[in-house]
Amino acid sequence: MNEIVKTAGLTKLYKGVAAVSDLNMSVRKGRIYGFLGPNGAGKTTTLKMLLSLIRPTNGEIEIMGRRMEAKSRIEILRNIGSLIESPSFYGHLTGAENLRILQTLLDVPKMNIDKVLKIVRLDNQRSKKASAYSLGMKQRLGLAGALLAFPKLLILDEPTNGLDPAGIQEMRELIKSLPTQFGMTVIVSSHLLSEIDQMAEDIGIIAKGKMMYQGKLEDLHNIDRNKSLEEIFLDLTGREQSL
Amino acid sequence: MIKLIKCEFMKTRRRYVFLTALTVTAAMLAWIYPRHQSADLIRLGWMANLYELPLINSIFMPLLSIIVSSRLCDIEHKGVMLKQLAVTKKRSQIYDAKLIYGLIIMIFCLILSWGMTITFGYIAGFEGEVPIRLYLLYFLFTATPTIAVYILQHTLSLCFKNQGVTFFSGTIGTFLGALSLFFPQLPWLRRILVWGYYGALSFVGLFGWTKENRYKQAHFEVMGIDRNSFIILLFICIAMYIIGREIFKRKEL
Numbered sequence A: 001m002n003e004i005v006k007t008a009g010l011t012k013l014y015k016g017v018a019a020v021s022d023l024n025m026s027v028r029k030g031r032i033y034g035f036l037g038p039n040g041a042g043k044t045t046t047l048k049m050l051l052s053l054i055r056p057t058n059g060e061i062e063i064m065g066r067r068m069e070a071k072s073r074i075e076i077l078r079n080i081g082s083l084i085e086s087p088s089f090y091g092h093l094t095g096a097e098n099l100r101i102l103q104t105l106l107d108v109p110k111m112n113i114d115k116v117l118k119i120v121r122l123d124n125q126r127s128k129k130a131s132a133y134s135l136g137m138k139q140r141l142g143l144a145g146a147l148l149a150f151p152k153l154l155i156l157d158e159p160t161n162g163l164d165p166a167g168i169q170e171m172r173e174l175i176k177s178l179p180t181q182f183g184m185t186v187i188v189s190s191h192l193l194s195e196i197d198q199m200a201e202d203i204g205i206i207a208k209g210k211m212m213y214q215g216k217l218e219d220l221h222n223i224d225r226n227k228s229l230e231e232i233f234l235d236l237t238g239r240e241q242s243l
Numbered sequence B: 001m002i003k004l005i006k007c008e009f010m011k012t013r014r015r016y017v018f019l020t021a022l023t024v025t026a027a028m029l030a031w032i033y034p035r036h037q038s039a040d041l042i043r044l045g046w047m048a049n050l051y052e053l054p055l056i057n058s059i060f061m062p063l064l065s066i067i068v069s070s071r072l073c074d075i076e077h078k079g080v081m082l083k084q085l086a087v088t089k090k091r092s093q094i095y096d097a098k099l100i101y102g103l104i105i106m107i108f109c110l111i112l113s114w115g116m117t118i119t120f121g122y123i124a125g126f127e128g129e130v131p132i133r134l135y136l137l138y139f140l141f142t143a144t145p146t147i148a149v150y151i152l153q154h155t156l157s158l159c160f161k162n163q164g165v166t167f168f169s170g171t172i173g174t175f176l177g178a179l180s181l182f183f184p185q186l187p188w189l190r191r192i193l194v195w196g197y198y199g200a201l202s203f204v205g206l207f208g209w210t211k212e213n214r215y216k217q218a219h220f221e222v223m224g225i226d227r228n229s230f231i232i233l234l235f236i237c238i239a240m241y242i243i244g245r246e247i248f249k250r251k252e253l
């Protein structure tokens, strides 16, 4: 059993229009899986379905060898950390207080709070109200929350949104270190190939709700040796969309 | 569950939800504080209270429900926290924990105002002993509609990002509920909306009041206790709880 996430025919319709259609996603254990696609491709919708935040119209999800069902849901989710779209936090509480609440809910040791604050390098801002954080700090607080239980699987939806180049670089290094340091599998979405190609080993490219390519990043080259990765990506997703 | 409720408490730090609730309760108590009461009303005081308070409760308690529920829930919407909570705990537990925490605040305020009305009675020197059994019944008949209203407001606050929805529907309901109290000849009116049950369950009637003599020859009487309304209300509570929880469970986050 080498696959940690597997979907079969995953579909989500919004008023009859498919946001995600017949998606077969396969993520291997211990890898960094880049989930790529232009705006509106269906990345967030897919990731939300993996987390049971929204209900699939059709299809099945298997995580860690178990089918996602009403009964097994919470138990499976215990092993998943997530950061979807914008980071979640209580603005009127400090960073540490925010994590304290999550720590209580997740039932994990208190010292995890210090650990993750150190990992995301927020330990000297812990007593500041979250509403007073900069965008990058909020993003890092969100990541800290996702890491808090040291989950087996981490799902990050555009974690570099709103970060400056240095922040993007830092986030990238951090994500890259997670599989080796903590044995995590990471699914990270982005609409920029350039953001992903330096950290992901495997990628899935989605456009208009459909999986256009899935496999090793290095094999993407083989589609057309004469083209750059960027060009291949644009070909797959439809050039006009990414403008 | 205890843990979840503890988290609710931790979340409300620096939000002064409890203090806000106490302020509203204090405003209500200031409103009913006995001032320059006529000798007749002092004679009839205990019963007069039971006659008048349902109307006041029917306005204040629903307003308090709106304030408490939306204060507890808007932090979740503002911080887009629901999607974070939903991946750590069962939706039903999230719904319950917040409901219980809110109800604790509501019931506390209710007990406080109940105790204070009795204290006020003694301060004003109402004649005779407080009819404690009637007052306990009155407490039950105030608490139950309040719980029903709170469950409704809780669901609205939790499911709608825009707290205007909660405020709007809550205020309209409160208004219609209080209005229904002015139509005693149409008893079914009070049973249509949850807000009307403060009136539907009131059990004291005023007799012999005239424009010229006012309370001189008036007296209050315990009328029939509306068991049917109470049973209907209990069913409404249960139904609203089940439906509200189900709606929240199905909500896409």
Ligand SMILES: Nc1ncnc2c1ncn2[C@@H]1O[C@H](COP(=O)(O)OP(=O)(O)OP(=O)(O)O)[C@@H](O)[C@H]1O
Binding pocket: A014, A018, A019, A037, A038, A039, A040, A041, A042, A043, A044, A045, A046, A191
């Ligand atoms: N709640 C909703 N109701 C209706 N349509 C929706 C809803 N959520 C998403 N969609 C539609 O589904 C499609 C996919 O949206 P999704 O948010 O998954 O895209 P995305 O790949 O995450 O894009 P982005 O890079 O902009 O975040 C879009 O066309 C969007 O309009």
Ligand SMILES: [Mg+2]
Binding pocket: A043, A044, A045, A085, A157
């Ligand atoms: Mg998205």
